[in-house]
Amino acid sequence: MQSNPVSTNLMTGFPDERGHFGPYGGTFVAETLVSALEDLANAWKQVVPTESFQKEFRELLESYAGRPTRITFAKRLTDYANGGRIYLKREDLLHTGAHKINNCIGQALLAKHLGKRRLIAETGAGQHGVATATVAAHFGMPCTVFMGKKDVERQRLNVFRMRLLGAEVRAVDQGTQTLKDALNEALRHWVATVDDTFYVIGSVAGPHPYPAMVRDFQSVIGTEAREQMLTLLGKLPDLLVASVGGGSNAIGLFWPFLNDSDVKMIGVEAAGTGLNTDHHAATLAKGRLGVLHGTMSVVLQDEFGQTLPTHSISAGLDYPGVGPEHAWLREQGRVHYDTITDHEALEAFQLTAQREGILPALESSHAIAFALKAASELPKTATVLVNLSGRGDKDVHTVANALGISID
Ligand SMILES: *Cc1c(COP(=O)(O)O)cnc(C)c1O
Numbered sequence: 241m242q243s244n245p246v247s248t249n250l251m252t253g254f255p256d257e258r259g260h261f262g263p264y265g266g267t268f269v270a271e272t273l274v275s276a277l278e279d280l281a282n283a284w285k286q287v288v289p290t291e292s293f294q295k296e297f298r299e300l301l302e303s304y305a306g307r308p309t310r311i312t313f314a315k316r317l318t319d320y321a322n323g324g325r326i327y328l329k330r331e332d333l334l335h336t337g338a339h340k341i342n343n344c345i346g347q348a349l350l351a352k353h354l355g356k357r358r359l360i361a362e363t364g365a366g367q368h369g370v371a372t373a374t375v376a377a378h379f380g381m382p383c384t385v386f387m388g389k390k391d392v393e394r395q396r397l398n399v400f401r402m403r404l405l406g407a408e409v410r411a412v413d414q415g416t417q418t419l420k421d422a423l424n425e426a427l428r429h430w431v432a433t434v435d436d437t438f439y440v441i442g443s444v445a446g447p448h449p450y451p452a453m454v455r456d457f458q459s460v461i462g463t464e465a466r467e468q469m470l471t472l473l474g475k476l477p478d479l480l481v482a483s484v485g486g487g488s489n490a491i492g493l494f495w496p497f498l499n500d501s502d503v504k505m506i507g508v509e510a511a512g513t514g515l516n517t518d519h520h521a522a523t524l525a526k527g528r529l530g531v532l533h534g535t536m537s538v539v540l541q542d543e544f545g546q547t548l549p550t551h552s553i554s555a556g557l558d559y560p561g562v563g564p565e566h567a568w569l570r571e572q573g574r575v576h577y578d579t580i581t582d583h584e585a586l587e588a589f590q591l592t593a594q595r596e597g598i599l600p601a602l603e604s605s606h607a608i609a610f611a612l613k614a615a616s617e618l619p620k621t622a623t624v625l626v627n628l629s630g631r632g633d634k635d636v637h638t639v640a641n642a643l644g645i646s647i648d
Contacts, residue, residue: 251498251499251569251572251574252495252498252499254452254565254568255448255451255452255564255565258448259281259447259448259449259451259452260448261451261564261565261567261568262568262571262572263529263536263568264535264536264537264538264564264565264567264568265448265451265535265536265537265564265565265568266447266448266535266536266564267447267448267534267535268447268531268534268535268536269427269447269534270427270431272431273427273430273431273434273447276430276431276434277447277448277449279354280449280453281448281449283350283353283354284350284449284453284456285449287350287353287354288346288350288453288456293349293350293353296349297345297346297349297457300345300349301342301345301460304335304345304378305334305335305341305342305345306333306334306335307334307342307460307464308464308468309329309330309331309333309334309461309464310330310333311327311328311329311330311468311469311472311625312327312328312330312598313325313326313327314326314327314328314592314595314596314626316595316596317591317592317595317596317608317612318615319595320591320595320612321611321612321613321615321616322616323615323616323617323618323619323620323622324478324479324614324615324618324619324620324621324622324623324624325615325620325622325623325624326611326612326615326624326626327469327472327623327624327625327626328596328598328625328626328628329461329464329465329493329625329626329627329628330628331461331489331627331628331629331630332598332600332601332604332628332629332630332631332632333631335374336370336371336374337601337630337631337633337634338367338371338601338629338630338631339458339461339488339489339492339627339629339630340367340368340371340442340488340630341371341374341375342457342458342460342461342492343371343442343454343457343488344368344371344372344374344375344440344442345375345457346453346454346456346457347359347438347440347441347453347454347457348372348375348376348378348379348381348438348440349379350438350453351379351381351438351440352379352381354438356436356437356438357381357382357436357437358376358381358382358383358384358433358436358437358438359372359375359376359381359382359383359384359437359438359439359440360383360384360385360386360426360429360430360433360437360438360439360440361383361384361385361386361426361439361440361441361442362385362386362387362422362423362425362426363385363386363387363391363398363419363422363442364387364388364391364418364419364422364555364558364559365391365395365398365555365556365558366387366391366395366397366398366399366401366402367398367442367555367556367630367634368440368442368443369385369387369398369402369407369409370398370401370402370405371442372385372407372440372442373385373401373402373405373406373407374405376405376406376407377405377406377407382406382408383405383406383407383408384407384408384409384410384429385402385407385408385409385410386410386412386422386423386425386426386429387399387409387410387411387412387422388411388412388415388416388417388418388419388420388421388422389411389412389413389417390416390418391417391418391419391422392409392411410425412425419559420533420547423533426439427439427534441454442454442486442488443485443486443487443488443559443563444458444486444487444488444491444563444564444565444566445486445487445532445533445535445537445559445561445562445563445564446533446534446535447533447534447535448535450535451535451563451564451565452565454488455488455491455492455495455563455565457492458488458489458491458492459491459492459495459496460492461489461492461493461627462492462493462494462495462496462497463496465493465496465625466496466497466500469623469625473623475623476497476500476502476503477503477623477624477625478502478503478504478618478622478623478624479503479504479505479506479611479614479618479622479623479624479625480493480494480497480503480504480505480506480624480625480626480627481505481506481508481607481610481611481614481624481625481626482494482505482507482508482607482626482627482629483507483508483509483554483556483557483603483604483606483607483627483629484507484508484509484524484557484562484566484577485510485521485554485556485557485558485559485603486559486561486562486563487507487562487563487565487566488563489603489627489629490507490566490627491563491565492627493625493627494507494569494575498569498574504576505574505575505576506575506576506577506578506610506614507524507566507575507576507577507578508577508578508579508580508606508607508609508610509521509522509523509524509525509557509562509577509578509579509580509606510522510551510552510553510554510557510558510579510580510582510585510606511525511579511580511581511582511584512550512551512552512553512581512582513551513581513582514581515579518548518549518551519551520550520552520579521540521550521551521552521557521558521559521560522540522579523538523539523540523559523560523561523562524538524562524566524567524570524577525577525579526540527539527540527541527560527561527562528541530545530547532547532560532561533561535561535564536564537561537562537563537564537566537567538561538562538567539560539561540560541560547560548560552582553582553585553586553602553638553642554585554601554602554603554605554606554635554638555602556601556602556603556630557603557606578610580606580609580610582642584606584609585602585605585606585609586602586605586639586642586643587609588600588605588606588608588609588612589602589605589608589632589635589639590639591608591612592605592608593632598628598631599631599632599633599635599636600628600630600631600632601628601629601630601631601632601634601635602632602635602638602639603629603630604626604627604628604629604630604632605632607626607627607628607629608626608628611624611626
């Protein structure tokens with residue numbers, strides 16, 4: 241069970257000085273942003289590890305976000321799978337209902353330490369926008385959220401939530417009026433306001449140091465889970481499963497286990513209506529090397545390198561890129577990736593509701609669907625830990641629609 245010290249360094253010694261995970265990662269941005277990102281990388285290395293930062297971070301995660309989150313043994317899902325025992329890491333119990341708040345608290349706190357006065361963010365479906373607006377209100381910082389005009393129209397509830405929290409929502413009417421245009425606008429705005437403004441990115445994507453910094457903030461999930469499973473079972477789980485959009489909840493769970501060579505890990509992407517259709521968001525399964533949002537990673541693109549439109553029943557997995565560290569961990573063979581369709585996720589959503597009394601987020605339902613299949617092929621002594629990244633209340637309308645039921 242001893243882990244090999246060489247592979248230890250191979251797995252957790254990344255990224256390098258310039259933010260590279262092997263061929264992935266790095267900084268692909270306009271000249272004007274380079275020095276701001278260098279300052280941020282220095283802060284990530286020098287401020288985040290200090291005792292005072294860590295103490296404040298921990299206290300906020302406890303008193304405001306509701307950490308530590310529990311581990312629940314999913315007895316009736318386990319009975320259903322009729323194989324390995326399924327456990328759930330309950331990130332759905334956090335304030336605002338998902339893991340995103342961990343990262344937003346970390347970045348807002350870092351903004352405060354750097355003397356930045358206001359926060360900006362971009363959002364697609366609105367979940368990261370709401371989490372950022374939430375911590376901005378808590379810290380008393382003004383907040384502007386960039387959102388494609390089409391998304392503003394589609395996601396009226398989350399737009400109103402952000403406004404209730406005191407944030408300004410700016411509708412971006414360039415291009416396709418969706419997430420990628422919101423992102424470009426947020427970056428442009430950041431260039432002009434970098435002296436007093438902190439840009440909060442919502443997943444392990446974007447230029448260095450964001451992928452590593454967001455990973456560090458989210459790794460509280462795996463650090464807790466590792467201890468909790470040891471206390472609960474006296475041993476580590478055999479398999480970890482998490483959904484992958486940009487990859488922050490997955491890396492947050494996986495990272496503290498990377499040196500435990502007996503622990504297998506699976507990241508689950510959205511296969512939408514199927515990998516053989518154009519309607520999916522399975523970046524690692526179907527993408528290739530490319531630059532998106534300031535980082536080199538695997539990207540869903542056409543033969544001319546144009547980013548492809550994506551589809552998933554879950555808004556949080558509907559992203560054509562993936563964090564560079566995931567591309568790297570796959571290449572090293574340390575983490576494996578698989579896919580789950582809309583239909584399978586929907587079924588897992590209903591099963592979890594009816595057999596556990598938990599409405600899981602549709603993103604998390606992808607992980608559960610995969611875990612059910614995996615557990616059914618494992619012996620009863622095996623244990624599977626699933627990251628239940630968020631609660632499904634936000635998805636009730638989507639689920640009703642998919643089931644052909646009108647609830648309006
Ligand atoms: C945003 C979101 C995800 C996907 O984002 P990652 O960065 O891949 O974690 C998954 N689950 C929930 C509940 C989310 O809100």
